[in-house]
Amino acid sequence: MDSLFSLFDPSSCSDCSSEGFSLDNVNNQNSLPPEPQLGNVEYKLKIVNPTKQRFEHLVTQLKWRLREGNGEAIYEIGVEDSGILTGLTKRDMNASLQTLQQMAIKLGATTTILRERMLDNGCSVAEVLVRKVPDDQNNIEIRVAVLGNADAGKSTLLGVLTQGSLDNGRGRARLNMFRHLHEIQSGRTSSISHEILGFNSQGQPVNYSSSELITAEEICDTSTKLVTFLDLAGHKKYIRTTIQGLSGYSPHHAMLVISSTAGAVGMAHEHLTIAVALNVPFFIVITKTDLVEPASTLQSLESFLKQVGSCRVPLVIKNLDDVITAGANQLTENVVPIFCVSSVNGEGLDLLFRFLHVLPPGISAKEKERLEQEMPEFHIDENFKTGDVGQILGGLLIKGVITEGTKMKVGPMKDGTFQTVAIKSIHRNRVPCRMVRAGQSAAICLDTNIPGLRNGMVLLSNEQAASSCLYFQASVSVLFHATAIYPGFQTTVHIGNIRQTAVVIGICASRCIHTNERDSILFKFKVHPEYVTVGQRLLFREGAAKGIGEVTQVFPLSVTP
Template sequence: MSPDRAVLEQALERGEQEGGNVEFKERLTREIHLADGRLESLAAQLRHRVLSGDGEATYVVGVTDDGGLAGIDAETFSESMDVLSLLSEEAGSHIEEVQTWGVGDEGLVGVATICEGSMLNTDDGHIVVGTAGHVDHGKSTLVGSLVTGQPDNGEGSTRSFLDVQPHEVERGLSADLSYGVYGFDDDGPIRTNNPHRKQDRARIVEEADRLVSFVDTVGHEPWLRTTIRGLVGQKLDYGLLTIAADDGPTKTTREHLGILLATELPTIVAITKADMVTDKRVHEVEREVERLLRDADRSPLGIQRHGVEAAIEEISETVVPVVTTSAVTMAGLPVLDELFEQLPKTADGTGEFSMYIDRTYKITGVGAVASGTVRSGTVEAGDELLIGPMADGSFRDVEVRSIEMHYHRVDEAKAGRIVGIALKGIREVDIERGMILVPRDADPKPVREFEAEVMVLNHPTRINDGYEPVVHVETVCEAAAFYPEGRQLLPGDSGRTRVRFKFRPYVVEEGQRFVFREGQSKGVGTILDLSEN
């Protein structure tokens, strides 16, 4: 018997008791259980169960009154969770966690843990930081030590908290975006004991007055596309570029710095692995970093020399704070703690709700989940939204079932939050990265073409009519054809070009920044004018 199954077995063994905190329900439907005053009586029953369990109740759904495993289909289970969520809200509680098991061919049984108090609502101090840097320059290790407060063993032990695929752990390379979170309260940092445990990460979200989320990107050249997705496709407040003291700035370092600066993201440079080299070598790399930044028309600001307050006051599109660190000795990490605790949120989240979709999931008993960073506005459970565009440019009506942030269920999500939104009305297979969620009454205009101002950062020859790179704008990642004014653009050139998505339309806006790449060719651009379908 697996530990997860033991949760179900223990609930069934305890059974329904007069003064107990366990309740059996075969199913809950809107038509029956929310009609004719039943909501109030069932909410009172739920409140009694919560109080009997000292603030926590267990609801077993998909079983008969005597605890027999009946099993219900996925759609009925989802409706039951919706009703249970409404009952919990009425009772001043919230669903903390749901675990499900299969019964028979298509039946489901679930255990919902219901806790006293409303769902979490975080303040506006939550900042999102995107990391970048060459492979093996210590990005994931540095973030792992920050979120856990644990020193690295010199072999990347804290990096394992962020590498999510088995081949990444084995090779010591990150091949996809991963996420880390820690926070602060009046007593200082609140860290995770083990970020792999969703309950531990949820605890941080629940306890912290201020949150810092990291989008940890990829340093290896073959996965540059994923790095660009992390830096362009998330609503970031700051960039964190790592440069190893034993290696110094590399070609990849320069590319990642170019992307960060081209997207006008306030950036911090962390020189890592200071424990591996002499003080003389550290000073040499610090000088190299200063030259690199000045060559990019940026002013370096040494935090350890000028102080955290100066860095907070001066960080901008033109001033780049620099800090020397070691995840092994933890040198420089208290400086980063102090910095992240005080840095203001920069991303503008005003306006109506919108979110570009970065990932999709299918969760048994819940259905389709779209993950991404809320770009603007606020979304709440029960909101009616549009999702799209589909390949033909159309949009689908969907409803928000529930929202999770770092494994903690929340009642709403504001701009800048990295969230998963469970959606009713669409299958997971019909959702694609690059689609957008907007309110039902919005009038989104998908386009195939737009005019843009671009700068060619690198190209072996020249860009001519019909040049087809991959364009990254928000979470959109699509091949597109370029048709520049004057019919060509040389390396280092800036100019206007018409851009046409090759396969389908997307929702983009004037003023959005984008990155394009094809082989060793790379560039950046800004959308100027749109052409509707």
């Protein structure tokens, strides 16, 4: 998405040693790239006193741009279709902004001026965010995975963002993030926890400090945009849990947290490598700046970013202009925004809040609509029983729509079969709801207890055939192996929410495969069959060895009509 003043093209960077860029470098530019035909960005030179027919056309155009952006559109006012920054007088700019606001009101949308800039000719240009929650959603939701080394301050930062109160310097803010007693005692996250941060139509944060005794349900109801954080474990001991969170929950973005007191050490590089392998756009937050100036950490990040395998331009966020530029370029995967914050004195948190507010959704409305029309497929990441409620399944709906009372089948069991169940109730973000749509995470309560349930299973429609497999083939790239991978090699394979040991049965084109080589490999699950589909991304890891790939063929074990 090209955005106003985002005139630097990071993809043209041939020197990875660049110190990054700032808007100071582009102030003398007088044009943007031509207006994109697709996407949610619209250029308007001016929209002053349009006729009734013209106004209706503009409203229809805005509706289309909002649909392209899954509820968010960016309007560049004072910019010609060719991209030339012509600018408007103060009078024309005010009139154009008022017309845009009227267009938004007609659709039930809101407008927020992101930034305004004076040109050399004395005129101004403005960038405006138009946001409308889609009719079939309560809010626009984004999932952000939180990565980083142990003791980097991930849980503390999340506590400050979602609870709304600063830390006392001794970890008080993180206590609400922990789910288990041993996490509180050790201060280390060992499981995947979900936390929410909302933004209202004016862009103000909505969290647990917004009012006394505010609930998660009230945060969801009053927010037009909702950020769901997946707090992942940072210690090496829990790396498999972290990979499972990244691959199973399909986050739209990843936030890598690095402590200024320790720098980019430990598991930070491992986490970032996995995020890049899974094509998750990421940004970096340097914490604990109240203890140590982040200058040395910023210097080391340049080489750190090189090590992830591609040229990325670091952008240290210093002001609101940098925030908007970073948000506009987040999905291009060329710019890496870097925030310097303190959870104790609050330094830099306002810019981070603003960035989360403008962070673009990771899926287009057209793609979302296509997924919702397919048969439902719910990937189970957690299962447990609680009191008299019954069997609870937590996970992500990959395709389709699930409503209360729907009859579905769950599996595969150890023998590869599926069992019929009914959906008793649904919760999202700790709030009861009647429906869950593709791309949304939820907790689903079944009408009966099913023995033998495990993480990695799926819920499927009763109307579709369900097959499980022990054998599958994948096109694989080896990121690292000390020697070479031969048939008989055993490794932990992650496919979505599946995590199981698999054995390499055969390698297609050669006897073995080395680091940085690619080949087609036949795998066999070692313990029990799984539900795997062609096109799923695969990540395997065993010790220092790791690789990525894509499932190309599945050999069904059994079929349940």
